[in-house]
Amino acid sequence: MVVTTIVLIIKLIIILTIILLSVAYLTYLERKVVGHMQVRLGPTHVGWKGLLQPIADAVKLIAKEDIVPTMVDRSVYNISPLVTFTCSIAAFAVIPVASQLSFFGIEMNPYIADLNIGILYIIALSSVGTYGIIMAGWASNSKYALLGSLRSSAQMISYETAMGLSIAAPVLLAGSLNLREITMAQEHMWFVIPQIIPFVIYIISALAETNRIPFNLVEAEQELVAGFFVEYASMKFALFFLAEYANMILTACVATVLFLGGWNGPILPEIVWFFIKVLFVIFIYLWLESTLPRLRFDQLMALGWKVLIPIALVNIVVTSVIIYIM
């Protein structure tokens, strides 16, 4: 019992560190990729090829003075970054990176919890994360923050429906809500092949969920300065920032598990396959980011409600019927 607890704690620490580091380096990756797509270099200055740039950013953010504006609702203002951050980090608990992992001869599960409703857990947590954003917008007592958070909630509610419906398709195919089992069901064929439409819908919704370009209306700099976290500074700001990038990785992980066959792949170790696929999805995100302009708010809503949701619904019906027949 004690041993498993210690192992669990060690595993938690390792996973948390990996997540935080990868979040940090995701910013580096983003700046590099977007930079090169704009024929620039991106960070080059701190460390070799600018590799220490995220660390420098982190140190800077931590060292910054924590400014709390006078008119804010203090308790809510302080809690909201924690809520957002916790929700996005906690969701990683159910992501299976490999079927089995041996670590110095010790066999261990490549996940923290193997919930049989893992996918539901992720959807639930990401919905709770929205509360953090709304709380932040409201507590900031600022028009920009409030508008940003209102947009955010509207956007999340709209796209969560489409996302949920697109997730339902692989779940139907796998016959399970457990992520491990969904992965194992793709041993012979990735779900992206029969379910290309839900995969596209999922990528679009994921972009909207994580407030990435072209759906970054929440923090549209030209209109809202920085959106809901405009009044935040220092570490609180960093928490929002981390949560946002953690969400990106999370959605990439979910896409990998649901559509791209998770750890499945020949020759290379399973965990490597998993990371390659996650990186690929993230690259697609960044690629889209540097390609597409921002949507107008009515276009965003129209796309969600009039296009994505009907298509996803039709897809579920068709999938269900096919599965029922087979």
Add this chain to the structure above:
Amino acid sequence: MVEIKIDGKSVTARKNATILEAAEEAGIYIPTFCHYKMLAPFGACRACIVEVKGSPKLFTACTTPIADKMEIITKSPKLAQLRKTLIELLLIHHPLDCPVCDKGGECQLQDLTYEFGVAKVRFDEKPKNTPVDHSNPFIERDIDRCVLCGKCVRICDEVVNIQSISFIRRGTNTYIGTAFDQPWHCEYCGQCLSVCPVGSLNNRVYLFKNRPWNLTSTYSICGFCSCGCTIRIDHEADEVYRIKEDVDKGINHGFLCVKGRFGYELINSTERKDVAVINEGSEKKEVAVHDAINLAFNKLKDIVKNNNSKALGFYISPRLTNEEAYLAQKIAREYFKTNNIYSSEVAYAKPEGTFKDVEDSDAIIVFNVDVTESNPILGLAVRRSARAGAKLVVLYPSFTALKRVATEFVTGKPSDLYSACENLLVNLNTKNKSEDNLSEILKNAQNPVLIYNPYNNNDLYYVKKIKDLLPLVKLLPAKLKNNSQGIADMGCVNGYGPGYRVVERGLDFEKAILNNELKYLVVFGENLLESTIGTEFNNIRKKLNLLLVIDPFLSETAKLADIYIPVSLYAEKNGSYTNMEGRVQTIQKAVNKSKLSDLEVLIKFYEMAGLTQFKDIKDIRIAIENDTPLYKGINWEGGLIKYSEVIIGDFTKYKLDKDEKSSNFILYPEASRLHSGTFTRWSDDLNKVYSEPVVNLNPIDAKSLKIGEGDRVIIKCGAVKGIFKTVINEHLTKGLATLPDNYSTTIGFFKNGPYCNVNIIKE
């Protein structure tokens, strides 16, 4: 009237007009180069060639008179080609140094080259590289740039009548130069450089100081002599760069004299003070102008409070504008309760004739005044009129520049002159035809004009007699300063209020100041040391309780002042001057040297006195119009005042000193075209040519005294003595000598009248 067609447009023009004049009236442009409005047609440049229908020959528009039914074409490909070739030919010798040429930017050759589209010269250029002539102190002559339009030669002949420069040699060797390449025999009027279309004749005062496109122009009136010429002040950044003329504006037809054209640097003089000077017993203290005005006003107020008004005098200079002079005498009379208002001007001689009258006259008498020197632009008018056929009679002790055009020129000792006058009066009185040429000219004249010196009482006696005998003659007193007429009109003469209203007479200035009856003196712009009293003022000053001097420069009088307040000059203020013909003309502020004008000082006095407030020129002009019937409803931009009694008062003949035994010369005052009064001596450029008073002597006299040009001589007249440089002047009558009368060293000789018997010996 003749009907012609120019470029298909029907034009009616006066008979005998040239094609160019007809086209100008119709608003059709013909390019010109050698044409100048004030000169006779010449036709040297051929830029104005036009086609006339029915004639294979081309005509120069500036010389060809129009004929009835003439059809003229001013623009055609043929003409364009010819004009282009013309410029190309001129550019063979003309150096292309426009960047360093002062004319660049306002050069007629440049403009025409651009206009005719000459981009490339088909001929080989042949630069001459003749050295630039700097022998004239005011005019730079670069003969390489000359295009031989002849304007300078013509204006020097037709207008100035000096013929200083002419065409030398012939053909392609022609150049503009002086006879035998001698130094310039020149009046320095600069008429030649004003008409030069290229950079061949340049203004040396302005030379290389700026470029025309940087300059802003303000039209104003010249502030030196009484002619009242319209000038164009070209300035940039509160600095006057040059004075230009405008042929279309003013009474001077675009002519200026050496003072007006080259003397302006005194405006930019670094010797002008920015702060007031207060003399506190032993030491002089510089204080802010505002504080000095306060102090001055409080001191003046105390005088009134202590009932010492009778001992307070105001001396007003004819340099002031009408508005300033009016306000100065008004505050003196009304607030400071004094009638002691003085000036160097006279109230009994007023103008009747105008410059136009002189130009249209058929007989002009110039009576004992050298107008070419004292009032050069009037001198030009006289010369032009005489050249145009008017009979000119000159009475002057020596020959002047008018000798060349005069019908009769009477010279001699003063006694000879006056006996000629007596003779004239006698002959004018008789109805019969007399032998005397002078009186015949006057009797037969339709529009005679008499130009005289209003400051000489002896002359006035004869002038009044002539006017009585010949009411037709128009009088024109040759006044000296820019507003000599104006301040007299404004009531700045002892005993006369504004508009010559007779008021209670104040103390006689010279007597009162010598007897120490005047204890407090306020001086507006006058240099007392160099005008009326002379060097004696140094002693008188010690007896004065207060001497307040308001002057643009720290003059000799200002140096003695208890309080000296610096004020602005004519280019720095608004106002009006009345010239010697009674024409009121507005002056414009061109530059701001951050100095108060006399007017602003007076307005400050008014404020402190708590009297009616005058805010600007307009208020004061309304007050002047209400106060003086002469100025009622006058047009301040060139309106002419009609004076009723042009010469009043009883004048007695001056007793000529017959004591000629102890003296060998008769000294009389000469006017100088380079200096008017003491004012222009602040101009370094004018001082370059005339820096100290010089005595003029006849060559025969000089030889007998063994005096050479430039030697120093001692002049002695009783107690007055001085050492001066000599100039040998062949035009001077034997036995006479001249000295300017506006120097502190020379004024002593002329204290008792304009003629002085002196002893001249070599130093």
Add this chain to the structure above:
Amino acid sequence: MMKNRRNFFDIILFTEIFQGLLITIKHFFSKPVTEMYPYRKPRIYPRFRGVHYMKTNNKGESNCVGCYLCGRICPSECIDIDTDAGPNGERLVKKYTIDLSRCIYCGFCEEACPADAIHMGKKYNLIANTRNNYVVNMKYLVENYRGEQ
């Protein structure tokens, strides 16, 4: 009315988005244009317009004749010239200053100069601690010419 109708297949197959993605990925693999400025000096091309210099004759005197044409043409009015007649009646440039902080480096002065005097140099690195120090005089410009040679 012509409506901007798009091909149905273009819509469902995201043709236009893929075209955009193709452009960005092409750029991704092309060489970045970033200048590593303080570490590596950028290449100066022959027609580069940097800080002015004043050509001189063999004696080291400036070629400037003080014609005011550069000051006239200057769109930002940063050239200030003062001339006067010299002792022998020649044209003398008393003052010639350029306010480098106001200059827009358009090169018009070089075009206008009739005397082959003012030129745009290759120097671009100018830092001064006060605004007045950006106002450079003839001496600076002549020294700049030595630097340019």
